[in-house]
Amino acid sequence: MIKTKAYAAQSATSELAPFELHRRSPGAEDVQIEILYCGVCHSDLHTVRGEWHNTLYPSVPGHEIVGRVVAVGDKVRNFKPGDLAGVGCMVGSCGHCHSCDEGEEQYCDNGFTGTYNGPVFGGENTYGGYSQTIVVKESFVLHIKHAEKDLASVAPLLCAGITTYSPLRHWGAGPGKTVGIVGLGGLGHMAVKIALTPWALTSFYLPRLRRARSKTASGLVPMKFAFPPIPSKWRLMQTALISSSTRWPLRTIWMSISNCSSAMAR
């Protein structure tokens, strides 16, 4: 067992405070990671405050983990000590249902094991990234290819990044499409960045939506950015909204993905 310093909440009404926990020693398929940075997701707050009514206490949240591999088990093939690695919202799943077979472990028919707050259907609690060390099965550890100097800024990708990337991909955001994003917070700003990649976007508009007064976006303010020319592929105009609202004021970003024959000055 590996003694690890952490921060935990002992109840829904107590603040996070120093806590000591024990991680399992790496088994044959495990990767032990020294945690360098951990992003703070609003899910952490929902969990420690018991707002989803399923919290196991003491609760150690944190599922946007980046760090360095310090030890690996005998059967680990893809990681070695010294590698930069990340852990997101899952540390396990059943591995044999339809969803797991298709690489969609988050939809595991038997419930995935969360990085914190344990398996959905009961069982031993799991402790997340507000800690010095974590031990995770290799198949749930991710490679980080960003430069090490950017590591802290990479951490939020492990939840905010994938949560916005996945629907953009699944619903086919790309040239010829318009994407709207409701709310500019942890997820919203990642959705903007991911959709605003050189292959996707040439311009976007930042409107202020007057809720309760108008039913359509008003006051569109065109904001043009420079992007390399993008060949137009699809003329289908499909509008997708990704909702990750923050509180007032709500801001909606409409991004028009279209072709552009020349770059515009930033």
Added chain:
Amino acid sequence: MAAPHNLDVYLQLLKRDGTMILVGAPAEPHPSPGVFNLIFKRRQLAGSLIGGIRETQEMLDFCAQHDIVSDVEMIPMDYINTAYERMLRSDVKYRFVIDLASLK
């Protein structure tokens, strides 16, 4: 998280066959949209949950290739309770990140 908001207002911005995807997880039951807003333009209201491991790796590789990172404010571990209060006021651009070196 998702602040409760009026889905109908946003659904009505969608063209025919448009899709609204919810990724914010509210703490209380969320009001449903009006049915006609979906029927009359064949719109879709959908949800999405993180991504699988393969897709998460694809996303990380994609972000590394395109220099995409998050805008963060670094904090020591013992700032976390203050950070939560600021998060509730949307007072962060746009993600707190804990420097675990501060956890001694």
